[in-house]
Amino acid sequence: MSVDKLDMQSPDLVYQNIEKLAESFPNCVTESDTGKAIDFDLLRQELSHAVVEGNKERYRLEWPGKKEAIVTANLPTTKTLRPLLKESVDFDNTENIYIEGDNLEVLKLLQESYLGKIKMIYIDPPYNTGKDFVYKDNFAKDTQEELFESGQKDEYNQRLIVNPETSGRYHSNWLNMMYPRLKLARNLLSANGIVVISIDEKEVHNLRKLCDEIYGEKNFAGEIIWKNSSKNDQDYISTQHEYLVCYVKDKSINKGNWIEKKEGLDEIYKAFDSFKKKHGEDWEAIHQEALAWYKQFSESNPIFSSKHYSWLDEKGVYFPDNISGPNHGQYVYDVIHPITKEVCKAPSSGWRYPESTLKQRIKEKLVHFGKDHSTVPNNKTYLKNTEFQSLTSIRYKDGRVASKNLAKLFGENLFTNPKDPDLLCELFKSFELKENDIILDFFSGSGTTAEAVMKLNFETDSICRFILVQLPEDLNETLRTASGGAKATITRSIQYLKKFNKPTTIAELGKQRIKLCSANYTKKNKPTIGFRVYRLDDSNMQNVHYKPQEYAQANLDLFSDNVKSDRTADDLLAQVMLAWGLPLSLKIERLEITGKEVFRVAQNSLYACFDKGLDETFAKEIAKDKPLRVVFRDNGFKDDTAKVNVKQLLKQLSPETEMKVI
Template identity: 60%
Template sequence: MSIDKLDLSSPDLANQNFEKLAALFPNCVTEGAEGKAIDFDLLKQELSHAVVEGNKERYRLEWPGKREAIVTANLPTTKTLRPVREDSVDFDNTENLYIEGDNLEVLKLLQESYLGKIKMIYIDPPYNTGKDFVYKDNFSKDAQEELIESGQKDEYNQRLVANPETAGRYHSDWLSMMYPRLKLARNLLKGDGAIFVSCDESEHPRLRQMLDDIFGQGNLVGDLVWAAGKKNDSRLVSISHEYIVCYAKNVDVLKEKKIIWRQRKKGLEEIYAQYNRLQKHYKDDYETMTSQLKDWFKNLSDGHPSKAHKHYSHIDKRGIYFPDNISWPGGGGPKYEVLHPKTNKPVKVPSRGWMTSDPKKLQKWIDDDRVHFGSDENKVPCIKSYLSDRENETPYSVFYQDGRAASKRLRTLMEGDYFDFPKDEMVIEEIVEMLTDADDIILDFFAGSSTSAHSILALNGREKKNRKFIQVQLPEKIDEKSGAYKAGYKNICEIGKERIRRAAKKIKEETNADIDYGFRVYRLDSSNMQDVYYKPQDYDQGNLDLFADNVKSDRTADDLLAQVMLDWGLPLSLKIEQVDVSGRKVFKVAENSLYACFDSGIDEDFAKAITQDEPLRIVFKDSGFKNDTAKVNVKQLLKQLSPETEMKVI
């Protein structure tokens, strides 16, 4: 027996510090002469808002603009999200989000509210084929210079520029666009979460290197391959597949929790439905039920998903099963006499011997009716393998799905051909099913036509669960010559939101599932606060009177509530109620988690009324108090009557 020995040495603090830094900044782990090391130049960059120069040679992914990309990710933003109730469905109750705006700014805004709360991220970013667009993030220029430089003149402040193959920084510009977004996205994942990134061969090698840099090479799960069917193009080889690259937030967490990704076999719903019909009609006549089930399988078309399970064609009192191999694995197993239950003669023994060396154990299986015998002793018995025990399987790394099918289904759903090359919602549904369950949050910050939202609703409807989605999409303008524009869609977001509405209606009609079919729409905008709130040094006493109220005049109470929730680190999906307290409108967020009142004339009587509910947090406008005395008194009353309440003002 081995006995653990005392270490008899002090802790290796340097190694402990290395592990802590590696956990916080996996992109700063590099290779040195003696193995793993910390890239201190890059670590300095992570801790600075300015570009830090460094020239040490090392093994890593490098490109012109990488340091600027890190700065871009780390710079704070003063923007906010404004609710758009008129575009939303069941705004006050739904936990799904649709956010319009530049995903870089949105990811920054979500850092506190969703830090470590996202189970899965799926994105389908620009592939950088030379024909699509990339975001141009130039943090060194002000907003107006950025607009002029990139030729944008619309109200959405879009930041998309063409990236042709002839560009001098073709790959670098794409990497600089992707890096800060992926870096911010990693922070949002749960410890057992994972990210899936669609790409093709154009940037696949660099994407893998970049994800190694951000997530750590040891957290690579693998490349999933979507075989979408043969393409007739002019290349030397017809590339008929795409990749979905997967990295875990922390593979060690998955191992510690013994988490194994599983996938429900396709076509089981139809099999179980047939079984229920047979059971209702034939009761316990298992022989007839088995015969009928075999005939049902035989009549299915070759492409039907249920036909892959045609070997599950026997029925007994426990359910559907197939007669599985009962022999010893590898051969050389024990051979002993077993009697047939009807003929009472010794049955034919498997050539490799029985799967158990204990005859009593096998006899117990026989007594429990878990062994399938042939019509007589001349056939080798089998062990019953029940479908209910094998509903799930380890996911395969290859998906076979005709790339044209998704376009056809979307065309039917939308009653028009409004989006080029949409991702297949059935493929995404399989990926979501692999690692998520009820109440998990899935984020897609290159939402496009909202394929991922569609797939999540479909999976929820099938499984009667409530996974939640967050969709983020820049409202890219649609070509005025396109069919989508002529149908009334002015930007991609309008297509995405309408697709969710239509998909939700269709799924509800087909499944009648009691799930969340709604979504809250938010739109990225400048802060609700006047500029003096952030840049008081730019104003003198003469014009400060213009800002008696530090909130912009066009902003509503809904706008302010969203910014307060983000600043306080509360998820935007929390249930919101509006109630009247002493004649003033009060927002109640998640019962008593947050109370917010942005009306004027807040006084002591209001404070006494609000404390009866003992909210955990309460917020007012700084200019909303009746007077300075009332402001002091309200704070004191809250301390006395509801000491657990945290009060803040904006």
């Protein structure tokens, strides 16, 4: 049994005074570098009848650390990405990417290779619930101090801290994490790109202001409310929804002509077909059963109105619709009931159509008549003609479905509150993702985005690709702050990974999820859905820190034999591709030219050889393919004379080829 310890120090009177002031003036409480503080300018104003002069007011979002967050986004990185061939699936052919590492540094590395090439960014960042982790981005401190502060001392050098609600910088910590990542992500969006961010009620207000600043308030596309639970476990108002905040890169280019197919249509069609088979041509019996069924269906599916009476005829399901004119007395004439042969009751404002038009519609069976002439006829609005609607702001999806599906996939429950791939897939369809569009998720978690992309491609025959980034967060560290059901779930996840001798990280679970669910979306006679795995690591170069933007320019010939001993040719190729601004998804082939291993990237976009003993014969063979770029190791030539001769031969035989060395 634990015993509370005495607080062996005097009371913090300043803190007590701040709390007392907060009771009377909550708007004067703010966050500072040292934690909770009082905004004395606002307090002075609250205690004065006249305007108190102070700092000039402006409309903007401010928080402690904002300037540092801007600097953090702009700082270059010396890191690189190393390919993990054994962890990948169909590495040589796939164009999907999975990256393990700190997403801030990964985003910096992708700046040149994917500048303006990402069609959609979807992220599900930490919600700042007070129990989850946020990143502590402080690159100015040495490694040991950084590790000490973060409490993470594992092989991945993680920078995660728990951000409790009691923290004096509760909102500021979260904003400092999000700002540089969203700022860098914007550079990657295509001109018609879209960014969608999942969030809950704790930070949605700050997220909107943050995105208004980064993406522009005018490019706000709307919020989607995801009604995903029916919990009743909160005081005051029980929150049963989350938000998906949507922005576009540029509204003048992306016009937002987004439509969606109404949910539940297949279920309606199936039910009404069964009524027709059951009752044959007995339309009265069909209508009665359909009416009762639809009333019950609409109660559990709020997007369908129970006010509409549904009917069925040989053309399909339809709803009787108002046939009166918009203006009083617009068209006045008699309409004869087809059975009683009497004049039908007319709408008080007259008919919507001219008499000739209405007669034609009656002939085409597009008008619904009642039992007799005492009722006003109606238009027939067929469901098949109204299947699509503008993208709506409310989604009704039980959040437990995604958890159950993942539990079925893994054979046990390993994730808490995963996002629903069906929901994401529906959004992807509305956003008209297709062809070679790339979807980026740099808080990938369980890998929901990857499954949603696979599902999209499977259902629409599109060929979209994904890039996922996930910190290899140690589940044992997460377990330290977990409680209740989440603790049990994380424990099962650790045990699951140990069975396969895998590192106990979220990234490993994400990769395993992609491998398992890919079988569900692989069509016959189609290749297996693969993905290339990369891991963030220090530069491949020994004792030298080169910035990627310098590495891609005219400085490659400054490198000597500075490659670290544990790095492979594949490692060097990845860093070269990033430095030269080439996408990591490009096709890579391995050739042998005069006995040397050569990487050919995207046909003749890049030839790379990191073997030694290169000479003039080798250069002549390379020149035959007229590559746009070639790169070699600085000490890879047979001798200094061969180095000069190779460069000259390439200039003569393939003048368009750009040669560099590392």
